[in-house]
Amino acid sequence: MFLSAVLALAQPTAQKPFEFKDGDRIVWIGNTLVEREQRYGYWETALLAANADKKITVRNLGWSGDTVHAEARGRFDFDKPDMCLKQLVNLTLELKPTVIFIAYGTNESFEGKDGLSKFEKGLEKLLDALKPADARIVLFTPLPFSKSASLPDPKEHNLRLGRYSEVIRKVAKDRKHYLADLFAEATSGTYARITGKLTDEGATGDTFQSDNGIHLTWRGYANSAKVLLDVLGCTHPDVFIDLEPLRKAIIEKNELFFHRWRPQNETYLFGFRKHEQGKNAKEVAEFDPLVSKAEEEIEKIRKTLKK
């Protein structure tokens, strides 16, 4: 009974395409799904290619294990919720985004029904805190889990993910934010091959290929890039021309930016041991021109795609 209820909720609703603008700066926050995307770059590549007529930059701030409460970001302040959230919000605002992609809910869902209201409050709080950016917000629902050796039966958990997705839908509706409903698309949309059975087993098949049942493999990212475009309402060709040069440039940019915003040895460079190595912190800022240069390379390739 529950299953059908969740499925009913999960029907993708007609929504106008998300409108990207020339000069958009997207900041992408979320958990492992977002963090790993920067290493593979398929989603970002597809996004840029589908909008090749506009200059768009993406800054990926995904962090494994993260939640709407920014639990993964506190470092030495891990036990101070305000400090955790501040880390995430300040960093996002510093990047002056015009668009913020927010992809949470997977990790929160382990708290089950009891955690739903905490999740909703956390999401509201995060959105309130991000208001000063005055950016267009896109809320993503999580991807469902799939059957794997590590997760022989994802059914129960997918019900939970369905409930958390519903919270995200509600918040998106209330706040008039754009909803990028990955969960609905994967469980009952075009990419769910067999609807009923698929919800039991999660999003199997190549589109959302996963080794452990919860994270996409590189192939999973590559194959589901189309899904990302669909949930954002981007028009795109079925097959892109060779985007490897663009993807490589994006990965290069992401790596440099990663060294900029999440450098190693933070304790010594910026943390409580900065009196020892703080003099080397200036090096970290030296990544900025390198990121800009990598961005120029992306720009160059984009212009070749435009035609």
Add this chain to the structure above:
Amino acid sequence: MRQFIPILLLVLLPSAAFGQAKAIVPDPDPELERKTFVVAPGFEVNLYAADPLLAKPIQMNFDPQGRLWIASSEIYPQIKPGEKANDKIIILEDTDNDGKADKTTVFADGLLIPTGVEPGDGGAYVANSTELVHLSASKPGQKADRKKILLSGFGTEDTHHIIHTFRWGPDCRLYFNQSIYIHSHIETPHGVKRLNAGGIWRFNPDRTELDVFCRGFINTWGHAFDKYGQSFITDGANGEGINHGVPGAYYPTAQGPHVSRILHGMNPGTPKFCGLEVVSGRHFPDDWQGDLITNDFRGHRVCRFKLQDDGSTFAGREMTEVIKSNHPAFRPIDVKMGPDGALYIADWYNPIIQHGEVDFRDPRRDKTHGRIWRVTAKGRDLVKKPKLVDATIPELLDHLKAPEQWTRQQAKRVLKERGAEKVLPELVKWVEAKKWMDGAHDERHALELFWLALALGAPDTLPKAGLNAFHQLTAGCLGAKDANVRAIAIRYVGEGFILKGDRAKAPIAMIGSYCREGTSRERLEAVRVLAQAAHPEAATAALAALDKPMDRVLDYALWLTMRELEPYWMPEFKAGKLTFGGDAKKLAFALNAVGNKDTVKPLVALIDSGKVPKENLHGLYLLLTQIGGPEELHKVLERAAAKGVSPAERDALVLAVEQTVRLRKVSRPKDLDIITSLWSEGAAAHASVRLIGLWKVEELRFALEAGATAKAATPAVRATSLESLALFGDAKAKEFIMNLCADPKPEVQRPAIIAYASLDLGGAANFAARYLEHAKPEPEVADLVAAVVGRKGGPAAFAKALKGSRFDSPDVARIALRAVRASGQPADDLAAALTAAGDLAAARKPPTPDEVKAMVADVAKADAARGELIYRRKELQCLACHAIGGAGGQVGPDMTSIGASAQPDYLVESLLIPNKAVKEGYHAMRVVTNDDRVTLGIKVREANGLLVLRTPEDKEVTIPVKDILERGEAKSIMPEGMTDTLTKQEFADLVRFLTELGKIGPYAPNKARLVRRWEVIEPSNANLNAFRRTRVSAAAEADNAFAWSPAYSLVSGDLPLASLPKFSVWANTAEQTVLRFNLDVTTAGAAKLKINSVAGLSLYVGANPVEPKAETILDLKAGVQTLTLIIDRSKRTEDVRVELDDVPNSPARVSVIGGK
């Protein structure tokens, strides 16, 4: 050859290379390095591989083919902007079996500081910064071109803390560690795993199962399993030697809900270690089997420890080094047994080891070298390299009988990778054919098969027909004659039964039976594995351990298990459904472990029942203090005032009441008459006086006013009375104290101002300033200054009050300045005001680089022996904060091997500018509480709403987190200017002494178990009166009334007699000295003391006299034993040196207690 260019430049352009003072960049010729090795007798060392075959090895592991995989990093410690991360995993191979690598393959590159590598599953598991990845090559023998991210979200806050120490456990799970500063958040299909501190992870890649095996540690760079699967752990920053890894246990610096109690290592006071391996196999002599090898990378030594059973845990003793060297770049950091039975050592080869204290870009950092050394036993045959990869399954199963742990483990890995489908049917056949019960073989063969079966997913993956064989195997392990096999089988069977969701009572009862019936180690494993059963019965089962004698680790294990099981047993207990069989001892243990307010009622009932053994009663009262309300505290005070309670117990109880009132703000009991009956002497009396103020007991205020002003009052009584009065905090108290602040008698005035500081800071600052103008330069001046400075805004208020002041004595200004520095508060204005008031020369300035250089040059000509005496001077306070060989204060880092790791320029700067570079784990915190008091200290732990700091006085202070207004980083806890009173020569001598610590020579770490930390009786009037009332030998009695002061041996182990206080009790009697030290006896039995000379000595063990001999055999009971020496100074001039040693075949496990 590209790699050689930088070093060539250094040679050609020494001025560039030696830009930093006293750089030591040695000649990199490996043979020159090898020649510096002093090798254990009967062994030799050859070079297996060196640069350019490899550079900067961080970790190494062999694969089943006998190839050596190495994770290496040239980028460490920090990537430079514009630099491409290109660190490598390389494979070294000795194809012609001549003991030297002749082939190198770069398996992977493009990595960022890979700190761990473990080959397996067709490639290698690699630590790649925030990720754990699996790399493999699509074409065998080629470079890796496939990367699978297995786990992500590991912290990188410090690149020598990121995930490291990869190894396959005997269960074929991947164990790896993270260090103290790392915060990791890992998503798995079974939930997000978070670890916000150091710890050991355990990972099953087949099912993406990740859990924390042990919590804590600072730099856990060593983890090895013995042949029974017991874990041993070393730490590169925590000087406690070898640690026994108990599943789920908390170790120093752990985070989590149960940090209030932790486990410690076996060898406190040893240097820090990196890497760990267990000696196993026929190439090594019999008396080396099972010994542990680790590396003192600071001291350029490869060390060996021998383990002995010690109840549920182990005792470890250091043996002669495998290698020691004085080569400044020899940095042994990993150690592994190899396929040929030899021992392999990775040498990171670097004159600079740290990256916190020394600049990331220091040119002395070596980026290009690295060596693998190979240690072999002379005249003993090597082991023939087993052929595993192409072997048949029965051949591989047979290899699980090999005497070499290397072969067994690698054969198991090959079998694991062949998969359940192929291997399990053969394993079943093997078991059914009883090949595992063949009497010629060790029972450990059954254990290896059992591990293999579990690793292959048994019993779930077994065909039905194979279940019986698996059960036979399980029963064989659980029923083995060898208790160590049984013990580890309990761990794995327990996990198997209980974790599979079978929560029935039967398996719990089965495991529970081991808690009572087994050997100590079986009981330990059973108690710990029961914590995983989410069932109230598991608590009852675990408590059965108390039916037999406990030891410390077992007690800890049970405590942890009871806490972890609390959510299951507490509700049942409160509902009256669970009674622990009405056993008062068990109930007391359970309540004590949990110690929350839920347990108040049952605890009172238990105490009132009269069933509790007398020796447990005191502990229960202490527990009641921690959790009880006003009436329970009254009950505790009644107990404290009762007859038959010893003075030490009385002090402990009343201090505990005071502490709990401060921390939990428990209000006063109605009736407080009991307090006056505590006003006798000792700490209890003072605490009870303070309670009057804390509780604002109006009806006793008069007593405090009397205590503050009475002529007969001692300074201590006066101070405590005033402190307590100030706690009333009302106008009446304020007026009363203010009047005393202007009292003509300084002994009244001073404590009054101190107390007044908490009521009116500005007023107190004014009084203090006026007082200092005419004060004598007495030590008490420092207390007064500290009272004002140690408050929020205190330094500013004081500076203001001092404007225009002029002190009669410049020394008063000096004492005050010292107190200001010791406060760790930012107080430049105050320092200037005091300097002006004392008409002192301008304040000290930090030395310029040139000055540091000149001082370093002086060090070369200085004398370490003179330096040691300077180090020991009381006024320098070195010993009060730093230990050597574990003896000394615990506030600052242990100095045992500081000279072998720190460069002289670093030492000079650390003495003059203590805040410039602070050792890991010694960063001070400045906390302002809601009473405006400022506390400075090093964080010990923070949990359950309480912050515990270690203050510069080496005291632990507990502060409720909700009382904290501000918290922030403080400067180094070591005050500036400690060495200002030294002459240039003295300073050079002191640094010289420090530079020698840990190096080969007279100041090397000593393996002997020497008594280094003593206590001595000073000839104070109180002590002499106590002697006169009783007799000198009363000093040996427990609970004696003497005040003892610390004394420490020289690094050599000798305690200089001439420096010890002596006294004559009566006129014309011989002068005497009384000394004592403590031994920790974990298993009772005979032990030996080696005493350098017995002239003039009387020896007492406890209160019992024992005849001292050069080799004195003692029969020691378990527990902490105090040994007292009374020295007739007329009969002795030699220094005192006492060494603890084993008596052959004695079961005793004894260690010398160090510390402050």
